[in-house]
Amino acid sequence: xxxxxxxxxxxxxxxxxxxxxxxxxxxxxxxxxxxxxxxxxxxxxxxxxxxxxxxxxxxxxxxxxxxxxxxxxxxxxxxxxxxxxxxxxxxxxxxxxxxxxxxxxxxxxxxxxxxxxxxxxxxxxxxxxxxxxxxxxxxxxxxxxxxxxxxxxxxxxxxxxxxxxxxxxxxxxxxxxxxxxxxxxxxxxxxxxx
Amino acid sequence: xxxxxxxxxxxxxxxxxxxxxxxxxxxxxxxxxxxxxxxxxxxxxxxxxxxxxxxxxxxxxxxxxxxxxxxxxxxxxxxxxxxxxxxxxxxxxxxxxxxxxxxxxxxxxxxxxxxxxxxxxxxxxxxxxxxxxxxxxxxxxxxxxxxxxxxxxxxxxxxxxxxxxxxxxxxxxxxxxxxx
Numbered sequence: 001x002x003x004x005x006x007x008x009x010x011x012x013x014x015x016x017x018x019x020x021x022x023x024x025x026x027x028x029x030x031x032x033x034x035x036x037x038x039x040x041x042x043x044x045x046x047x048x049x050x051x052x053x054x055x056x057x058x059x060x061x062x063x064x065x066x067x068x069x070x071x072x073x074x075x076x077x078x079x080x081x082x083x084x085x086x087x088x089x090x091x092x093x094x095x096x097x098x099x100x101x102x103x104x105x106x107x108x109x110x111x112x113x114x115x116x117x118x119x120x121x122x123x124x125x126x127x128x129x130x131x132x133x134x135x136x137x138x139x140x141x142x143x144x145x146x147x148x149x150x151x152x153x154x155x156x157x158x159x160x161x162x163x164x165x166x167x168x169x170x171x172x173x174x175x176x177x178x179x180x181x182x183x184x185x186x187x188x189x190x191x192x193x194x
Numbered sequence: 195x196x197x198x199x200x201x202x203x204x205x206x207x208x209x210x211x212x213x214x215x216x217x218x219x220x221x222x223x224x225x226x227x228x229x230x231x232x233x234x235x236x237x238x239x240x241x242x243x244x245x246x247x248x249x250x251x252x253x254x255x256x257x258x259x260x261x262x263x264x265x266x267x268x269x270x271x272x273x274x275x276x277x278x279x280x281x282x283x284x285x286x287x288x289x290x291x292x293x294x295x296x297x298x299x300x301x302x303x304x305x306x307x308x309x310x311x312x313x314x315x316x317x318x319x320x321x322x323x324x325x326x327x328x329x330x331x332x333x334x335x336x337x338x339x340x341x342x343x344x345x346x347x348x349x350x351x352x353x354x355x356x357x358x359x360x361x362x363x364x365x366x367x368x369x370x371x372x373x374x
Contacts, residue, residue, distance in 0.1 A: 016353050026352045045306050047313045053289060055212065056279075091268055117328070119341030128317065186311075
């Protein structure tokens with residue numbers, strides 16, 4: 001029963017992804033290969049669409065994965081799965097708001113969870129980087145180390161890194177701007193070779 | 195009934211008008227929840243938002259549940275939450291259906307190959323932001339690197355790392371408290 005499975009998987013994501021937005025990404029990066037519902041490069045496309053459309057990123061990703069897996073009902077079920085643990089937890093926490101905020105135990109748990117979230121996202125990010133910046137197939141055939149790298153991609157990554165982190169006038173711009181720039185570069189320089 | 199619809203509507207508006215989630219959402223929340231409807235004070239909203247960040251799940255959803263619950267109890271929380279996700283569902287479904295039809299065009303393939311490079315950079319930046327906020331001392335650094343190495347090398351669900359990291363946080367803090 002695909003809908004039950006979708007709901008259950010996204011319930012898990014909603015329950016364990018801590019730190020908003022991108023925190024759902026490592027869970028989905030593990031979910032795709034395990035279930036065969038979507039590939040890593042489809043997931044990367046979903047991140048891009050989720051970042052450039054309105055709404056919370058985590059919710060957008062759930063809707064997208066759900067739709068890709070089982071159409072419109074899939075999108076609804078995945079989204080409901082994602083938000084159900086949130087609703088339950090917040091309704092419980094709201095009753096004990098003051099106690100929760102001052103609880104040493106809760107603070108200590110989150111002291112451990114936040115760096116873990118950074119580590120999980122970094123690991124999942126590396127898998128997308130390997131996909132878009134390395135060309136392992138050509139390397140496997142030619143054995144030439146220079147063939148391992150997608151030079152156009154690396155150059156674009158360097159430019160985007162500069163624009164988003166160090167270049168004062170552009171670094172505060174919305175991610176959708178950089179996504180548009182990258183799409184234009186991809187078309188202009190035939191990134192997919194198509 | 196009207197109250198539930200108002201909650202749903204206000205949070206649907208917040209959902210439509212927040213681009214990128216997270217911090218982008220705060221000004222919209224302030225405008226709708228504090229200024230327009232007076233559902234919560236500025237301080238309450240900041241509290242909800244802060245707790246929304248350190249409870250599992252999507253921050254926007256957590257905050258919506260808080261505000262809705264305060265207004266109309268459990269059902270209010272559900273109405274506000276459904277409101278905040280409704281625009282995402284519609285917009286993403288339309289885009290996904292549209293893209294699925296054009297995915298094989300060369301121009302679309304090239305564009306997404308470029309976009310994927312940008313996604314790497316955006317993820318890198320997200321990690322840097324989280325790193326700055328969370329890796330504040332040596333034990334936190336160890337937890338972060340251990341989880342990174344573990345998830346690269348071992349074929350385990352992220353759930354396992356989350357549970358272990360929570361336990362590690364408690365262990366480290368308990369040990370520090372005992373020593374001092």
